[in-house]
Amino acid sequence: MQDILKLIEERQSSRAPFNAKHPIARKDLIQILEAGSWAPTAHNMQNFEIIVIDDKKLLEKIGNIKSQISEVFLKENYQQLSFSVEEFLRKKFGLLGTNFPVSWRNPEELEKIASNSSPSSLSNTIKNSPAVLIVVYDTRKRAPASEGDFLGIMSLGCVMENMWIMATYLGIGFQIMSVFGAEAIEKEIKQILNIPEYLKIAFASRLGYPSSKGSKYLRVRRNMEDFTHHNKFGSKYLI
Numbered sequence: 562m563q564d565i566l567k568l569i570e571e572r573q574s575s576r577a578p579f580n581a582k583h584p585i586a587r588k589d590l591i592q593i594l595e596a597g598s599w600a601p602t603a604h605n606m607q608n609f610e611i612i613v614i615d616d617k618k619l620l621e622k623i624g625n626i627k628s629q630i631s632e633v634f635l636k637e638n639y640q641q642l643s644f645s646v647e648e649f650l651r652k653k654f655g656l657l658g659t660n661f662p663v664s665w666r667n668p669e670e671l672e673k674i675a676s677n678s679s680p681s682s683l684s685n686t687i688k689n690s691p692a693v694l695i696v697v698y699d700t701r702k703r704a705p706a707s708e709g710d711f712l713g714i715m716s717l718g719c720v721m722e723n724m725w726i727m728a729t730y731l732g733i734g735f736q737i738m739s740v741f742g743a744e745a746i747e748k749e750i751k752q753i754l755n756i757p758e759y760l761k762i763a764f765a766s767r768l769g770y771p772s773s774k775g776s777k778y779l780r781v782r783r784n785m786e787d788f789t790h791h792n793k794f795g796s797k798y799l800i
Contacts, residue, residue, distance in 0.1 A: 568726060568729055568730055569726065571729055572725055572726060572729045572735075573729075573778070573780060574735070574736045574737065575734030575735055575736045575767075575769075575771060576660075576736060576778070577688070577734075577771045577772065577773060578688040578689045578771070578772050578773075579688060579689045579690045579691060579734060579767065579768075579769025579770055579771060579772060580689065580691075580769060580770050580771070580772040581689040581690075581691055581769075582691075583691065583769065583770045584615065584691045584692070585615070585691055585692045585733060585768055585769065589731050589733060590613060590615075590692065590768075592727055592731065593694075593724045593727045593728050593731070593733070593768070594611060594613070594724070595727075596723040596724050596726065596727035597609075597611065597720045597721075597723050597724040597727075599723065600716070600719040600720040600722070600723040601716065601719050602713075602716035602719065602720070603704035603705075603707065603712035603713055603715070603716050604704055604705060604712075606702065606704060606713065606716065608698050608699055608702055608713055608716065608717075609696055609697065609698050609716075609717060609720055609763065610696070610697050610698075610760065611694055611695070611696050611697075612694070612695040612696075612697070612754055612756070613692065613693075613694055614692065614693045614694075614695065614754075615691060615692040615693075619753070619754075620687065620690070620693060621684075622753055623683055623687070623693070623750060623753060624682055624683050624684030624687050625682055625683070625684065626682065626683045626746055626749050626750070627680035627681065627682055627683075628680060628681060628682070628683055628686070628740050628743065628746055629678070629680045629681075630674070630675060630678055630681075631675060632671060632672055632674075632675035632676070635665060635671040635674060635675055636668070636671055638656075638661070638665065639665065639666070639668055639671060641655040641656050642655060642656055642657070642658040642661070642666060643655055643656070643657055643658060644658045644666065645658075646779065649779065649781060650781060652781075653781045653782060653783045653784070653787070654781065654782075654783060657778070657779055660778065683740070683741075683746070686738050686740055686767075687738070687767055688767065689769070689772065690767035690768060690769045691768070691769050692767075692768045692769065693738075693765055693766070693767050693768070694724070694765065694766045694768065695741065695750070695754070695762060695765045696717065696720060696721070696762070696763045696764055696765070696766075697756060697760040697761060697762050697763060698713065698717060698760065698761060698763050699759060699760060700759055700760070700761050701759050704716070714763075717763045717764070721737065721764060721766070724766070725766075728768060732770075733768055733769070733770065734767075734768065734769050734770060734771055735766055735767070735768055736766060736767050737764050737765070737766050738764070738765045738766060738767055739764060741762050741764065741765035742761075742762045742763065742764060742765075747761070747762045750762065785798075785799045786798070786799040
C-alpha cells in the first residue's frame with residue numbers, strides 16, 4: 562500500500578526537454594497503453610482511442626504547427642500564481658510564479674503580451690519527445706444522463722491518470738499538452754493524422770527521458786483536514 566501511495570506522490574509533470582536519442586521501448590509503451598485500457602469509464606463505454614506517434618518525421622511535422630498564446634490563458638494562469646515560495650507553501654495550491662516568464666507575472670502586461678506575441682511552434686511544447694500520445698473521443702456518444710458528458714470526460718481523466726502512473730513506475734517522463742485541443746491546432750493535427758471529424762482531441766501527452774537533471778520542482782498539496790468533512794459539510798474529518 563505504501564508503495565502505491567509513494568508512486569502517486571512521485572508523479573509529476575516532466576517539463577524539461579527530453580532526450581530525442583533515447584526512444585521509449587515498445588514494451589514500455591505497451592504497458593502504459595495497457596494501464597490506460599484498464600481505467601474505469603462510465604458504463605464501461607471505453608470511449609477513447611489513442612494515437613501513438615513515434616515517427617520522427619511526423620513529430621517534426623506536428624512540431625511545425627504554430628500556436629498563439631491567448632489573453633484568456635494568461636489572465637486565468639495569473640490567478641493561479643503564488644509570487645514567493647512562502648506564499649506557495651501557505652496556499653498549498655496553484656502554481657509558483659517563478660516557473661513562468663517575469664512578464665506573465667504582471668497583470669498590466671498580459672493584454673499586451675497576447676496581442677504582440679509571435680506565434681510559436683509546437684516543437685517548443687513537444688521539446689524533443691521521442692513519443693507523443695494523442696487521446697481522442699467520440700463526440701457522438703455520451704454517458705447516459707450525463708449533462709455535458711461530465712462522466713465521459715471524467716473517464717478520460719482516469720485514462721490519463723492510469724497511463725501517467727504507469728509511466729512514473731517505469732521511470733518515463735510524462736507531461737500533458739493541453740494546447741493540442743485548441744480548435745485551430747486540433748484541425749491541423751486531424752489533417753496530418755487522418756483523424757475523423759467526429760473524434761475530438763481530449764489531450765495529448767509527451768513521453769521521454771529528461772535530457773538533463775534538475776527537472777524536479779516544488780510541489781504542494783492541501784492538508785487532508787483542509788478538504789475533508791465528516792458527515793456534514795464544515796465538520797472537519799481529520800483533526
